[in-house]
Amino acid sequence: MEYNELKKIFYASGDSNLEHEYQTRLESFSTFLTDIYINPIREQNQYKSIRYPLFICMTINVIKKMEDILMNTIKISQLSFSQPPVAMQSYLNKLLINELQSTNEKENVRSTKVELAEILNNTKGKTNKKFQGLVNQYQLLGKQEIEVKEVADFRKVYDLLLSNDIEAKDQSDGTRFRTTGVGVFDTSKGKWLHRNEFGEIEINDFLNKLLNFWSDENIPYLIRIAASHYMFEYLHPFYDGNGRLGRYLVAKMLNDKLDQVTALTFSYTVNRNKSKYDKAFEAASDYFNKGELTRFVETMFDLIIEGQRSALEDMESNVQMLQRLNRGLEQLNLSKEESQFISVLIQDKIFGSALSRISLPNLTEVLELSRHKVNKMVEKHNDKLNLLKQRPAVYELKDEFIEGLLSFNSETEIEK
Numbered sequence: 001m002e003y004n005e006l007k008k009i010f011y012a013s014g015d016s017n018l019e020h021e022y023q024t025r026l027e028s029f030s031t032f033l034t035d036i037y038i039n040p041i042r043e044q045n046q047y048k049s050i051r052y053p054l055f056i057c058m059t060i061n062v063i064k065k066m067e068d069i070l071m072n073t074i075k076i077s078q079l080s081f082s083q084p085p086v087a088m089q090s091y092l093n094k095l096l097i098n099e100l101q102s103t104n105e106k107e108n109v110r111s112t113k114v115e116l117a118e119i120l121n122n123t124k125g126k127t128n129k130k131f132q133g134l135v136n137q138y139q140l141l142g143k144q145e146i147e148v149k150e151v152a153d154f155r156k157v158y159d160l161l162l163s164n165d166i167e168a169k170d171q172s173d174g175t176r177f178r179t180t181g182v183g184v185f186d187t188s189k190g191k192w193l194h195r196n197e198f199g200e201i202e203i204n205d206f207l208n209k210l211l212n213f214w215s216d217e218n219i220p221y222l223i224r225i226a227a228s229h230y231m232f233e234y235l236h237p238f239y240d241g242n243g244r245l246g247r248y249l250v251a252k253m254l255n256d257k258l259d260q261v262t263a264l265t266f267s268y269t270v271n272r273n274k275s276k277y278d279k280a281f282e283a284a285s286d287y288f289n290k291g292e293l294t295r296f297v298e299t300m301f302d303l304i305i306e307g308q309r310s311a312l313e314d315m316e317s318n319v320q321m322l323q324r325l326n327r328g329l330e331q332l333n334l335s336k337e338e339s340q341f342i343s344v345l346i347q348d349k350i351f352g353s354a355l356s357r358i359s360l361p362n363l364t365e366v367l368e369l370s371r372h373k374v375n376k377m378v379e380k381h382n383d384k385l386n387l388l389k390q391r392p393a394v395y396e397l398k399d400e401f402i403e404g405l406l407s408f409n410s411e412t413e414i415e416k
Contacts (some may be wrong), residue, residue: 004344036053090352094351117356158241178236340373
């Protein structure tokens with residue numbers, strides 16, 4: 001039997017059946033009932049006189065999707081640990097650029113992958129640059145320096161992440177947070193998708209409860225990730241930047257307990273499914289759904305799973321290509337050092353992005369050779385290389401050379 005939203009039950013069979021089903025779900029042994037209340041949205045307004053506790057029912061779909069996420073993260077971790085470090089770092093850099101661009105695009109914030117890559121590569125040595133904080137914090141996902149354990153930490157992370165990106169008119173006017181109402185307006189539909197009229201005192205109280213929910217180990221971690229994302233976005237504690245901060249917090253939680261690849265595909269997947277994502281938020285706040293987050297949690301899990309599956313397909317394809325190219329490289333009969341030099345550039349070419357290629361100083365460090373020796377190899381194999389940047393020098397292997405290595409494989413297969 002299909003598990004329907006309460007709103008659908010109301011329109012199908014009326015208010016009495018809605019109330020009966022609501023109480024049944026609320027009192028079920030498989031329901032996680034929170035002490036966090038929302039004022040629902042109806043006809044584009046937040047009804048401050050009505051309060052619903054947020055709750056999640058552990059349906060078969062929710063449980064199955066949780067298992068899928070955990071199985072995928074095992075596969076991702078196994079693939080990641082079996083690859084050379086340069087290959088995985090190049091891949092993570094590519095994911096990071098896509099993720100940063102996507103989280104900006106979702107909020108209609110103008111940025112390009114080129115400028116994000118420049119910050120990531122630190123090629124210009126500038127500080128206080130726009131998006132610098134966003135890049136830095138995503139790079140620090142797994143570090144202990146960034147922790148959210150008390151209400152003040154939300155503002156600290158916000159400042160670290162977005163301080164250079166928020167216009168003066170959108171800066172918070174309270175001690176830490178906004179003092180007047182905000183909303184999400186859909187210009188294509190000409191209506192408010194969300195409104196929150198809380199003041200700063202209410203915001204502080206709500207965030208304290210959110211922190212308690214985050215740390216409640218009686219609730220499965222994945223449920224906490226998905227449900228808390230709705231809670232934070234419902235609250236909208238700032239005038240601008242809520243979406244980017246909210247998705248960063250999801251990425252951090254995914255990184256802390258699952259893996260970095262899963263964390264760095266969330267915003268990218270959301271950006272490819274904007275309508276599905278926005279509709280899930282709108283439905284969760286709807287007056288007739290009475291605070292139920294079950295369908296929202298399912299949608300969040302769907303997005304996480306889609307990102308994982310896409311990454312797994314990409315990684316598996318890269319692994320197969322790397323194996324073929326390494327077999328071709330063996331046919332060149334190069335010295336050990338030259339073979340390692342080309343091999344690292346192959347890893348970077350296949351797993352990474354042209355926007356964030358490994359620099360010559362980093363390549364020298366990876367190979368554990370002198371800069372003089374690496375420069376000599378660059379000169380010897382210059383016909384195989386494209387110079388992408390200078391100061392520091394950045395090279396990538398030419399497509400023609402890659403195709404040549406693949407042709408070695410084809411010839412070998414024909415001989416067999």
